[in-house]
Amino acid sequence: MATGGLIEREIGFFHALRDAGVSISLAEVLDATRALGAVDLLDREQLRAAYAATTLKRPAHRPAFDALFDLWFPPVTGDPSGSARDGEDSGGEPAEGAEGDGPPDTEAMREALRQLLLDGDEEAMRRFARETVRDLGRADTAPGRQNWFSYRVLRGLSPETLMSSLLDNLLAGQQRGGMAEKVARQTITERIRQFQEMVESEVRRRLAEDRGPEQLSKTAVQPLAEQVDFLRASRNDMAELRRQVFPLARRLATRLTAKRRLGDSGRLDFRRTVRASLATGGVPLTTYHRPHKPHKPELTVICDVSGSVAGFAHFTLMLAYALSEQFTKVRAFAFIDTCDEVSRFFTPGGDVADALARMSAEANLVWFDGHSDYGHSLKEFAANYPDAVGPRTSLLILGDARNNYRATEVPVLRSLVSRARHAYWLNPEPQAYWGSGDSATPVYAEAIEMVEVRNAVQLEAFVQRLLPT
Amino acid sequence: MLQPQFASTADVTERLSAAGYLTDDAIATTVFLADRLGKPLLVEGPAGVGKTELAKAVAQATGSELIRLQCYEGLDEARALYEWNYKKQLLRIQASKDDDSWDDIHDDVFAEEFLLSRPLLTAIRRTEPTVLLIDETDKADVEVEGLLLEVLSDFQITIPELGTIVAVRRPIVFLTSNATRELSEALKRRCLYLHLDYPSAEREKAIVLSRVPEIAEQLAEQLVRTVRALRSMELKKSPSISESIDWAQTLLALGLDTLDEEAVKTTLGVVLKHASDHQRASSQLKLN
Numbered sequence: 001m002a003t004g005g006l007i008e009r010e011i012g013f014f015h016a017l018r019d020a021g022v023s024i025s026l027a028e029v030l031d032a033t034r035a036l037g038a039v040d041l042l043d044r045e046q047l048r049a050a051y052a053a054t055t056l057k058r059p060a061h062r063p064a065f066d067a068l069f070d071l072w073f074p075p076v077t078g079d080p081s082g083s084a085r086d087g088e089d090s091g092g093e094p095a096e097g098a099e100g101d102g103p104p105d106t107e108a109m110r111e112a113l114r115q116l117l118l119d120g121d122e123e124a125m126r127r128f129a130r131e132t133v134r135d136l137g138r139a140d141t142a143p144g145r146q147n148w149f150s151y152r153v154l155r156g157l158s159p160e161t162l163m164s165s166l167l168d169n170l171l172a173g174q175q176r177g178g179m180a181e182k183v184a185r186q187t188i189t190e191r192i193r194q195f196q197e198m199v200e201s202e203v204r205r206r207l208a209e210d211r212g213p214e215q216l217s218k219t220a221v222q223p224l225a226e227q228v229d230f231l232r233a234s235r236n237d238m239a240e241l242r243r244q245v246f247p248l249a250r251r252l253a254t255r256l257t258a259k260r261r262l263g264d265s266g267r268l269d270f271r272r273t274v275r276a277s278l279a280t281g282g283v284p285l286t287t288y289h290r291p292h293k294p295h296k297p298e299l300t301v302i303c304d305v306s307g308s309v310a311g312f313a314h315f316t317l318m319l320a321y322a323l324s325e326q327f328t329k330v331r332a333f334a335f336i337d338t339c340d341e342v343s344r345f346f347t348p349g350g351d352v353a354d355a356l357a358r359m360s361a362e363a364n365l366v367w368f369d370g371h372s373d374y375g376h377s378l379k380e381f382a383a384n385y386p387d388a389v390g391p392r393t394s395l396l397i398l399g400d401a402r403n404n405y406r407a408t409e410v411p412v413l414r415s416l417v418s419r420a421r422h423a424y425w426l427n428p429e430p431q432a433y434w435g436s437g438d439s440a441t442p443v444y445a446e447a448i449e450m451v452e453v454r455n456a457v458q459l460e461a462f463v464q465r466l467l468p469t
Numbered sequence: 470m471l472q473p474q475f476a477s478t479a480d481v482t483e484r485l486s487a488a489g490y491l492t493d494d495a496i497a498t499t500v501f502l503a504d505r506l507g508k509p510l511l512v513e514g515p516a517g518v519g520k521t522e523l524a525k526a527v528a529q530a531t532g533s534e535l536i537r538l539q540c541y542e543g544l545d546e547a548r549a550l551y552e553w554n555y556k557k558q559l560l561r562i563q564a565s566k567d568d569d570s571w572d573d574i575h576d577d578v579f580a581e582e583f584l585l586s587r588p589l590l591t592a593i594r595r596t597e598p599t600v601l602l603i604d605e606t607d608k609a610d611v612e613v614e615g616l617l618l619e620v621l622s623d624f625q626i627t628i629p630e631l632g633t634i635v636a637v638r639r640p641i642v643f644l645t646s647n648a649t650r651e652l653s654e655a656l657k658r659r660c661l662y663l664h665l666d667y668p669s670a671e672r673e674k675a676i677v678l679s680r681v682p683e684i685a686e687q688l689a690e691q692l693v694r695t696v697r698a699l700r701s702m703e704l705k706k707s708p709s710i711s712e713s714i715d716w717a718q719t720l721l722a723l724g725l726d727t728l729d730e731e732a733v734k735t736t737l738g739v740v741l742k743h744a745s746d747h748q749r750a751s752s753q754l755k756l757n
Contacts, residue, residue, distance in 0.1 A: 027658060031506070031661075034506060038501070039478065039502070043494075045495070046494065046498045048494075049498035049499055049502075050499075050502060053498070053502055053503075053510075053662055054502075054661060054662075056662055057654075057658075059666075062664065178730055178755055179695075179729070179730050179754040179755055180729075182753065182754050183695050183698045183754075184694075186701055187694050187697070187698075189701075190697065190701070239703065242703050246705055246706075247648070250649055251648075251649060251650055254649050255650060352745075353703055353749075
């Protein structure tokens with residue numbers, strides 16, 4: 001490739017990265033270009049590492065970087081039968097027979113995939129992904145135009161259905177149901193996921209060849225987990241978010257201690273000041289102060305755990321308990337159409353995810369029909385737990401305020417708010433939807449400060465505001 | 470001056486593995502670039518994936534001396550850069566005779582002799598090959614980052630009484646961070662960045678085998694798979710490479726040659742350090 005071509009491609013790649021939210025300064029572009037002079041350009045992984053080292057500064061950006069790199073610097077071009085095989089020993093590849101015309105032999109391919117998943121050889125798996133996408137992934141939409149689909153490949157091969165026979169092989173006679181199975185299952189799941197990613201990336205490469213990488217760059221990148229809307233998060237997103245809870249709590253706590261240390265010191269320590277003044281003939285040249293005692297609030301969380309907003313409630317509860325050192329006391333209440341205290345499930349040092357599962361199974365949350373009823377739940381809360389909200393309490397209510405057109409009981413909420421030190425309502429719905437349909441947001445917003453918390457970034461910002469310094 | 474130590478990425482891989490550190494493409498290329506471009510390398514990642522080890526291995530591979538600055542809360546200029554030896558200065562003044570003029574003494578007490586060199590200054594002034602490791606940068610206060618900027622971008626230190634000291638020979642600089650807080654953009658911009666994560670199954674197995682050579686390959690494979698299964702659970706602290714190695718050593722010391730339920734149950738404490746993680750793993754691996 002000519003040098004000019006490479007630089008242009010690099011610039012296009014950086015533009016795509018910037019569009020994906022990775023900020024790259026001019027200095028970094030220069031660094032990257034200087035790095036190119038040092039590495040072996042023919043080695044694709046070196047090129048990738050060189051770009052990553054010079055432009056990436058946060059691990060969260062890595063998936064986007066990898067997806068875009070594969071688009072802009074594809075490992076091969078055209079059909080895999082060409083350059084991809086050069087110099088590689090592809091003999092004994094069972095899928096080889098599927099080359100050429102005629103309907104692809106899915107059974108043989110499945111068998112080949114089974115063997116690959118068993119071996120876990122990445123390079124062979126990648127080659128196989130290329131071949132299967134060529135054979136199964138194409139759909140001719142119009143004359144001269146073709147489209148590529150990963151679901152056609154994955155449906156044709158359905159790798160998940162190979163699990164049982166793979167388990168038999170991997171366990172090799174060991175007993176089922178025990179730890180060995182769990183570990184083997186995990187190994188296979190990981191490899192299947194790897195294969196799926198390879199197929200998807202190959203499909204993107206094919207599409208990019210037809211339409212140019214600029215087109216694909218916009219859709220190839222998934223948003224960062226911390227920016228995904230709670231209400232639209234997939235199970236994978238939620239798992240990723242839960243994994244971030246402890247790092248997030250730790251970050252918040254460090255930031256907080258740093259801020260506290262910088263804050264002014266507390267009241268005058270009279271005794272120490274007078275003692276010190278004896279050395280200067282009774283003149284208190286230096287004053288001494290007591291260390292500042294941070295005020296730790298009590299936290300009471302009331303959360304809607306009905307289907308639609310459960311993910312949000314779980315994440316926030318996890319964060320509250322991960323931060324429990326920052327509060328004197330954390331009490332949690334959950335409701336769907338009636339309210340129950342769930343603090344008992346969260347033992348100190350215990351497993352929070354476990355607690356959440358037990359909470360949904362054991363707590364008494366449904367009174368009538370299992371649809372959200374904010375009014376009744378608030379009334380029950382106020383009646384049964386009058387001691388939960390006091391002058392030192394920060395009260396948090398989590399929910400989307402979709403009340404199924406039932407009574408709102410705003411006076412109850414108002415009296416709760418007036419008793420608490422601070423009170424906030426965290427709403428995972430975008431502000432634009434507040435008040436639409438059965439949303440009682442406007443009514444409640446008159447009684448309590450309503451905060452939009454759609455994703456982890458917004459939640460982090462809110463928690464920082466809540467925690468005293 | 471810039472004097473690169475490595476000839477190519479392959480050279481990095483080879484010499485680091487001779488020093489007992491198994492790299493992959495990303496690590497080798499990034500270390501090579503740090504050496505070639507003369508830029509500091511910021512290594513970030515969870516605890517126990519071998520960030521500090523990397524710096525040590527590079528020092529060993531290049532025959533450099535490792536100078537280490539351990540960061541902690543309250544680290545300041547006097548501990549990181551240099552300090553005037555106040556007591557010695559005082560002695561010098563008291564020992565001076567009456568006929569010494571003030572000017573002489575003044576110039577005298579701010580001389581090289583009274584300067585206590587701290588890690589950063591030491592690293593800058595060395596003429597021999599040096600690896601400077603600034604460990605756990607995120608533990609230090611934000612002000613320390615500002616102090617690092619001059620050192621890391623221009624490899625020079627300004628001492629008001631003596632003038633600017635420029636590096637005779639650029640050290641290879643490693644900064645490590647556990648990401649407990651975000652480092653400032655200014656600092657990150659001056660560095661190359663490497664995120665070290667848990668390694669691939671193959672690499673991890675190779676690491677375990679090279680660190681604990683007595684272990685059977687079969688057992689190492691089993692161990693790595695189990696550790697990966699543990700990592701896929703939502704634990705407070707996932708086991709990292711150092712824990713895998715500890716585990717291998719434990720199994721060896723106990724004379725266990727297979728990793729079955731019983732073995733895992735008795736040795737799980739080596740890899741998981743939280744009671745809740747322990748419970749969770751036990752129930753998910755069906756140990757009870």
